[in-house]
Amino acid sequence: MSKTAYRRKAILSRIHKALNAFYLLQKIDWEYDIEESLRKILGLALEEIELDGEKAIERALIIVKSPEGENLEIKAGWKTQDADLSFSHTVVQETFERGEAILCENAKDDPRFMNAESLKQLETLSLIAVPMHSENRPVGVFYVESESAGNVFNSNDLEFLQEFAQTITPFVKFGITHQGHVREIRKLKEEAVGRYDMGNIIGRSEAITGVFELVRIAAEVDRTVLITGESGSGKELIANAIHHNGPRKTEPFIVVDCSGLSEHLLESELFGHLKGAFTGANNEKMGAFEEADGGTIFLDEIKDSSRSLQQKLRRVLQEGELRRVGENKSRKVDVRVICATNEDLAKRVQSGDFIQDLYYRINKFPIHIPALAERREDIPLLVAHFLRLMDQAEPREDSTEVTPETMDTLVHHDWSENNIRQLRNTVELARDLAEGELIDLPVLDRVFRIQCGENPESLYHRPPGDLGMPAGHLVNIHSNRFKSLLEKEPGVEENGKR
Template sequence: MSPKTHELWNARFINRIIDAMADGVFTMDDQGRISSWNPAMERISGYAAEEALGKTCQILQCSRCFGKNCPTSIAHCRILEIGQSEAKECLLRHKDGHDVPVIKNASVVKDDAGHFIGIVETVTDMTELNRARERAEAAALRLAEVHQMNNIIGRSHAMQQVFSAIRMAAASEATVLILGESGTGKELVAGAIHFNSDRHEGPMITVNCSALSENLLESELFGHVRGAFTGANRDRMGRFEEASGGTIFLDEIGELSPFIQVKLLRVLQEREIERVGDSRKRKIDIRIITATHKDLYRRVREGHFREDLYYRLKVFPVHLPPLRERREDIPLLVDHFIQRMNRKTGKKVARISHEALRIFMDHPWPGNVRELENAIEHAFVLCDREQIEASDLPIEIRQPLTAAACCPPTTASPPKSGPLTKPELLALLEECGWNKAEVGRRVGLSHTAIWKYMKKWDIPLKRPTE
């Protein structure tokens, strides 16, 4: 290949590369006239190449040009003095008249003798990235709204104690352990603590410790370096590092293996981590909140959980009551979930019937608030009226095969033989704390039958003193 042919081939190859680039690229000659204009510039600016060639860069009306308006001639442009401009965000005026957010960079081109021969500029369209930023900011705002204190519903004494604990935890940097059954809202409480604390502008990172194997969880929490294990083809930051300046929430902490327990203890003591496969220690600035539905102290006694880690985690414990221990909050929660589902579905359900609410009040709720929310969502699928009826509720709530005991009987009682009398029913209600399901178990009847007896004899659903 002759030198001339080789030069021609190189030029053609470079032009193909520039034409294939996603970023806009254009060049100007020594008179400041546009001499090339790639397809990406056509897309970003709206100007076709034939419209731009021979013009100056003034057609772009850049909002930032060395802090000044674009000069009238290339001789007065500071790019000649500086040699290249730093990459900067600015706005270009599209041919249609709207502004396009971009990152623009420029550099002077000189020949071998050092003489100025032109300028090359690159333009990166930031429109999609800015939209992604806006979506992320909106999502963060919605997340903060979800975790506001007033989104945790309850007026009962038990919930007032929870609200008080959240406020105290948010005002401190203490490690928090949230204890409660599945479905009681542990993640919601963790979010309320974070978003009401001084760390609210930092990230809140959530990790479910029961969802991953030991090796995957170690990499997820601590990160890894390239080559640490098969498939680790690049360095990866772990969740502890991602939570820097904010909060990490470790759910189902009782599921941790002994190995991860040791590593977590070191994090709590030293506030530093090592990525998998790395010996370098990295300092982290995080607040740790953990949660479990298990009896963690019992796991300590059984040898499944480290005692020193247990005491490190429960610096400030927050106990969430199960729904069956705050039944007075059920009507509030039902109204809250009805309003939420109305917004979600566009329906206009106004209320729940007395019979359906009575079923809710007597259900043991093994799944707690989450189960109640799911029951309302189920009802919305069936309900085409302004009122949710008992027939709209899930069958396992309307006709439970066995209801979980809310207050286990002190003595075993055989099924009653013969009809139940009103004095016997009143005595049993007092004995069982007015829990209809438990009364039914004592006498071998369904709680629906107990309701019918109470309705027949005008016995109120709650203890009269309440």
């Protein structure tokens, strides 16, 4: 090995060790700053580099393509000022496209780039652009330049800087890859915050605006919350809103449905278990409380938990600690607990099915979600919201509309079986079945019949003029409303006769 080759190998080894040490100390989280990280990589690496003839690299950049692949972006600069981030776009673009390094010993007189406007505007005398590849894919371009006559680059410098770029590429790629993950995480978090923002809980009725105010307060205080309401009334949406508008919003939000699992499976789901703790426990498992550490756990249908499990839940709330199934030691957790139920837990306490002390611990901040029957004036808003979501997800030439008669039917329909979820399913199916962009009574009639399990074929064999809507599906017009309608009709007497 020649003396020059040995020296280069030693320099690159020092650079590799320095970058390894740097990454071991890096804090990698979703607040990760890719540009700051790459600046440090470039600085650490270039402080170690030595070119032949004691030449100096006066400026250096790491340049990548934007996520869309259209524009060139500077991700890091060395010996640059904020305003000193210019470079030859022509040279860098060609380096990307050809995947080959470019050396311009005299950039001003290089016949390859005589017409390059970007070079004409620079004071650059000599430059090198080296592609950075990983797994045969472009990562970026390492770009160096000089303005001084004593620092003109040559083919030896090009060879060394190619080896240098190869050394730093894995670290640059790691940073760029992590930036992509961070970007995705931030996007998801922003979507989650937007989705569960107070403005996305639909309604203007007095019944629901009172809930909004309670949710706002609950988000600000770190109390255990008990959300009550009928099935499908939106309890999980409210729990999400509390979490995503509070101080724990950047931490996990974990949902556990207490109604769908047996006692032993639910205990394992909540608290985790050790390997071999029970038959089938082939691996150690972290429970939902540990997953939610620092954030919020939402226990849906808490009423369905056994008394034995209720005792363990009480311990978590009281002591802030738990034990995995099969474990003797306790583990500390910091979790906000939000519970929900569609039944009156006070009655369960009276019957002995629910531990009184646990009830008081989870009922520190009660929020009751009104059923749709208590907020019928919000139904047109909800219908419009669901249609808007469908129009966005599955665009049509024109937005879907609902006839006034159909909306009136929806407003007065009995939604007690599943409330908002039931209404949403009805609206979505009606939009699917509507032949045009209008949902009218025949379409709604067909939806109700399908939901009742009636053979859709029977829909096409009704007597003329028969809408065929089953009892209970038509609007229930109260006597005072019917009377007011009659009074508006000319020539109609109070008893309804002409």
